[in-house]
Structure formats: structure tokens, C-alpha cells
Amino acid sequence: MVLDPHRWLELRRYRALHDSGAMSLRQIAKETGLNRRTVTKYLSAQVPAAPPQRASGTRPRPRAVDGIAPLIDTMLRSEVLLKATVIHERLVQEYGIAINYQRIKIYLQEARPRIAEELGINPHELAGMHRRFEVVPGAQAQVDWGDEGRILAHLGIPKIYSFHMTLSYSRDPFCCFTTSQDLATFFDCHQRAFAHFGGVPMSIVYDRTMTVVRRHVAPGEAVPLHPEAVAFAGHYDFDPDVLAAYRPQGKGRVERQVAIVRDHVLAGRAFSSIEELDAAFTAWVPLRRAKVHGTHGEVIGLRAIRDHTALRPLPHTPYLVAQRHLRHVGKDCLVAFDANLYSVPARKVRPRQLVEIRATKSQIVIHSTVPDSGGDTLLAVHSRAVGRGARIVDERHWDGLPKGDTRRVTTGDVLPQPRREQAPADEDGPLRALLNRAAAARVEVGRRPLSVYDELTGTRPFTTNYPTKGAR
Known part of the structure; x- marks a missing residue:
């Protein structure tokens, strides 16, 4: 031996x-x-x-990981920082390969530097210091955005964002993917998260995003909240908690969740729609909930049950989130918003009139700033346009405006036919000849000497009567 x-x-x-x-x-x-x-x-x-x-004659004993080493190397080439837990999870779930996690971890110690050198990558990771805190079930959630870049650029979608909400007690996650970070999308994602968890936490932690904060203030001053954020929080009965500037550690649970979703759901994969992105996260959630969390030491799913039970109930009616903007009406009875045009009734507005636009995720509602005689301000309701450069017009809004369909032109070669009831009795008479340019050119006109006109104007005595052939 x-x-x-x-x-x-x-x-x-x-x-x-x-x-x-x-x-x-x-x-x-x-x-x-x-x-x-x-x-x-x-x-x-x-x-x-x-x-x-x-x-010298003996061969090294083959390792269990050698048979799947090319597959692991392929995963690393798509994302060199792919974690051992993620690789082991995908080998088991997607390929049905039962292998010890430690063997994967040991193999990555030599494979990762080799693949990184092969790709010319030298990754660096930094860690900061912060104070840890714990909360009771249902007390808090944390919200953050993730910029996922051009993962759907091949479909013509320039940028994809991920919205994350994490329950602080259990670390139970929610994520959905959007193409915008505007106000309506931001709070629509909140509503989807509340439906996912089955309730509303007592407080939600934010950084100083402009969809929550009206403006930035100096350290130590009270942060003014966006009016729509205040109304939304009041409707769902939670307290907005805004962090101090440049303190992402205050919402480290959701910051960590952004990275975990990126590693376990997005890394090394290709997608063809936002729906596929959302479905990939939904399929991964049971795997996440089955994990034992490294901080609180419990199964996330079991701890999430206590978290969900303590959440406040959802209100009976959802809050209608609307962005409010003031715009001027154009002379063409169109109002510009978000690089698109929407019509308003011509009989109710005037050029350059100021109107209010209330934009939801799916609708554009236009109101007058001054109520009419009946106290009504509503002018128009349109479906929100997708993309930019669209013109959304309700043809009824242009009733009473000139259409231009009564304008006519002619070359003069064809005589327009007069209406029968207005035709003259003598169709071949002088009036007919005047209406017809070609016939008028053939009318004989009397010719007189110029002295006749001098006598008529009094510059010369009228002495002689001249014949006037064909004169009228």
C-alpha cells in the first residue's frame, strides 16, 4: 500500500x-x-x-467531478463568478446529476482561476462594515432596483430593470422585471409584491429615489416625500422609511437579494421576453425558500410562514397610481406626453390651454384645470401608448373642425355641370357662353375707334355716330 x-x-x-x-x-x-x-x-x-x-505505472484515481467538468467549465465561461451553490443547484435540478456539493466547491478552486485567465478577467470583491439589526415578523420589507442592462437588446428593448422587495425577518424574496422605473411602474410593482406575499408589511425601507422623495435635502433635515408616495402608503397602511444618503447597508437584505437573483436566475441564461424573466424567478422561488439561511439559521420558507401571517391585510380596492403633469393643448387639439400625442375635444379647449394629465400604467386621463359649468373637469381618456412617437386620436374630438374635403381644383378643360334646378332657361345664351371659357373666347366683340371713348369721357365733343357691330 x-x-x-x-x-x-x-x-x-x-x-x-x-x-x-x-x-x-x-x-x-x-x-x-x-x-x-x-x-x-x-x-x-x-x-x-x-x-x-x-x-510510475499506476494511474491517478478518477474523480466523480471529472465526468461533468466540461459542463461546469461551460457554465463558468458564461459567468466566471457563478457560485458553487448555483452550479450544484443547476446540476441537480436541470441535468439530474447527483454529486456532492463539496466536490463542486473543490473543483472550482482550480477551475475558476483557469477560466478567468482564459477569459482575461480578474474579479475583485470588496466588503464593508455595518451594524446588523433584526426585526419581528411582518415589521419590515426593503425595496431596491437592479439594472439588468441589455439582456433583451436582441428584441429591441434597450434596458431591463429588476424590482426587488424582501421581507426583512424571513428574507423571503419577490422580484419582477420592467422596462421603466417611472412612478406608475414603481408602485405597480409594489402591488404585485403585496399580492405575492399576501399582505403588507408595517414599514418599507427605501433609498432616496425620486419616486419616493420629492427633493434631496441636507443631512439631518426631514426628507420631503413625494405626494403620490404618501397617498399610496396611506392607502396600504405602511410607513415609508427613507435611508440616509449613501447608506446602502441600511437595506442590505434586499441589496444581497439583487445579487442572489442575478446569480441564480439570470446568470448564464438567455431570455426572449419579460414574461420569461418573471417565470424564471417564479420557478426559482421554491428552491430559495427551501434553503437554510446563513444568518438566522432557519429554513427561509418556514420562517416566511410566520412573516406572512403577521402582515397587514390588503385593502378591498387597489390604489390607482397616477403621475400628474401639466401640459399645453396644441392648435391641432393634441397634447404631448412622454413623446406621444393624445387628442382632446375641440369644443372644450382652446389653443395653449393648460390641462392636467393623470398617467397610469395603462391609461392617460386628461383633465381641465378649470371645471365647466357642471363642475366636470374630465376631457379625455385614452389607452397609454406603447413606445414613442405614437398619435392616439378619438375622431369625435375633431367634430366641427374643417375637414378639407370640400376643396376642389380644375385644369379648366372640363366645364363643371351646373345643378339642374339652377340652370338658366336659355342654355345656349350669353350666360352659358360666359361660364364656358372656350365659348367665351369665340364671342364677337364690337370694335370702335379710340375717339369714341374720348367723346364719352368729355375730352372731345360727341359729333359722329359710328356703327357698332355686335356690340352689347
Whole structure:
């Protein structure tokens, strides 16, 4: 039997104890897990001065991970920082490969530097210091955005964002993907998160995003909240908690969740729609809830049950989130908003009139700033346009405006037919000739000397009568 060099070096540490009589060969064999005869052989006087070498004709024992090493390398090439837990999870769930997690972890110690060198990548990770805090069930959630970049650029979607809400007590996650971070989308994601958890936490932690904070203030001053954020929080009965500037550690639970979702759901995969992104997260949630969290030491799903039970109930009616903006009406009875045009009734507005736009995720509602005689301010309701450069027009809004369909032109070669009831009695008379340009050109006109006109104007006495052939 050839002893492994590492075991041989471990066994050498017991030589002094054996020589001094402090430990017997039986005790050393029990401590090292080796056979007593092996211990006797290597602790005898004939012990070699160097570690025993493997016989040249023997092959190294194959490892269980060697058969799937190319698959692991492929995963690393798509994302070199892919964690061992993620790789092990995907091997089990997607490929049905049952392998010990420690073997994956040991293999990555040599594979990751090799793949990183192959790709020319040198990753660095930094860690900060912060104070840890704990909360009771249902007391708090944390919210954050993630910028997922151009993962759907091949579909013409320039940027994808991920919205995250994490319950602080259990670390139970929610995530959905959007193409915008505007006010309506932000609070629509809240409503989806509340439905996912089955209730509303007592408080939600935010950073100083402009959808929550009206403006930035100096340190120590009270933060003015956005009016729509105040109304939304009042409707769902939770307290907005805004962090101090440049303190992401205050919502470290959701900051960590952004990275976990990126590693376990997005890394190394391709998607063809936002719906696929949402479905990938939904499919991963049971795996996350089955994990034992490294901080609180409990299964996330079991702890989430207590968290969900303590949440406040959802209101009977959802809050209608609306962005409010003032815009001017154009001369064409169109109002510009978000790079699109929407019509308003021509009979109710005037050019350059100021109107209020209330924009939800799916609708554009336009109100007058001054109520009419009946106290009504509503002017128009439209479906919200998708994209930019669209013109959404209700044709009824243009009733009464000139259409331009009564304008006509002619080359003069064709005589328009007069209406029968207005036709003159003598269709071949002088009036008919005047209406027809070609016929008028053939009318004979009397010719007179210029002296006749002098006599008519009084510059010369009228003395002679001249014949006027064909004159009228």
C-alpha cells in the first residue's frame, strides 16, 4: 500500500509523540484512521526521508467531478463568478446529476482561476462594515432596483430593470422585471409584491429615489416625500422609511437579494421576453425558500410562514397610481406626453390651454384645470401608448373642425355641370357662353375707334355716330 503524501506528512507529526512514549501505535492508528500495521511501518526506523511516491505505472484515481467538468467549465465561461451553490443547484435540478456539493466547491478552486485567465478577467470583491439589526415578523420589507442592462437588446428593448422587495425577518424574496422605473411602474410593482406575499408589511425601507422623495435635502433635515408616495402608503397602511444618503447597508437584505437573483436566475441564461424573466424567478422561488439561511439559521420558507401571517391585510380596492403633469393643448387639439400625442375635444379647449394629465400604467386621463359649468373637469381618456412617437386620436374630438374635403381644383378643360334646378332657361345664351371659357373666347366683340371713348369721357365733343357691330 502506497500512503498518500498528505497522510504521510500528517503521520510524521506523531513520530515525536511515539518516540517519547506519549502515544502508542494503537492510539496513533485510532487518531489518524489508519491501519495499525501501516502506522508501524511508517513510524519504524526504516521510514523514508521523503513522502512515498506513486508507482510510475499506476494511474491517478478518477474523480466523480471529472465526468461533468466540461459542463461546469461551460457554465463558468458564461459567468466566471457563478457560485458553487448555483452550479450544484443547476446540476441537480436541470441535468439530474447527483454529486456532492463539496466536490463542486473543490473543483472550482482550480477551475475558476483557469477560466478567468482564459477569459482575461480578474474579479475583485470588496466588503464593508455595518451594524446588523433584526426585526419581528411582518415589521419590515426593503425595496431596491437592479439594472439588468441589455439582456433583451436582441428584441429591441434597450434596458431591463429588476424590482426587488424582501421581507426583512424571513428574507423571503419577490422580484419582477420592467422596462421603466417611472412612478406608475414603481408602485405597480409594489402591488404585485403585496399580492405575492399576501399582505403588507408595517414599514418599507427605501433609498432616496425620486419616486419616493420629492427633493434631496441636507443631512439631518426631514426628507420631503413625494405626494403620490404618501397617498399610496396611506392607502396600504405602511410607513415609508427613507435611508440616509449613501447608506446602502441600511437595506442590505434586499441589496444581497439583487445579487442572489442575478446569480441564480439570470446568470448564464438567455431570455426572449419579460414574461420569461418573471417565470424564471417564479420557478426559482421554491428552491430559495427551501434553503437554510446563513444568518438566522432557519429554513427561509418556514420562517416566511410566520412573516406572512403577521402582515397587514390588503385593502378591498387597489390604489390607482397616477403621475400628474401639466401640459399645453396644441392648435391641432393634441397634447404631448412622454413623446406621444393624445387628442382632446375641440369644443372644450382652446389653443395653449393648460390641462392636467393623470398617467397610469395603462391609461392617460386628461383633465381641465378649470371645471365647466357642471363642475366636470374630465376631457379625455385614452389607452397609454406603447413606445414613442405614437398619435392616439378619438375622431369625435375633431367634430366641427374643417375637414378639407370640400376643396376642389380644375385644369379648366372640363366645364363643371351646373345643378339642374339652377340652370338658366336659355342654355345656349350669353350666360352659358360666359361660364364656358372656350365659348367665351369665340364671342364677337364690337370694335370702335379710340375717339369714341374720348367723346364719352368729355375730352372731345360727341359729333359722329359710328356703327357698332355686335356690340352689347
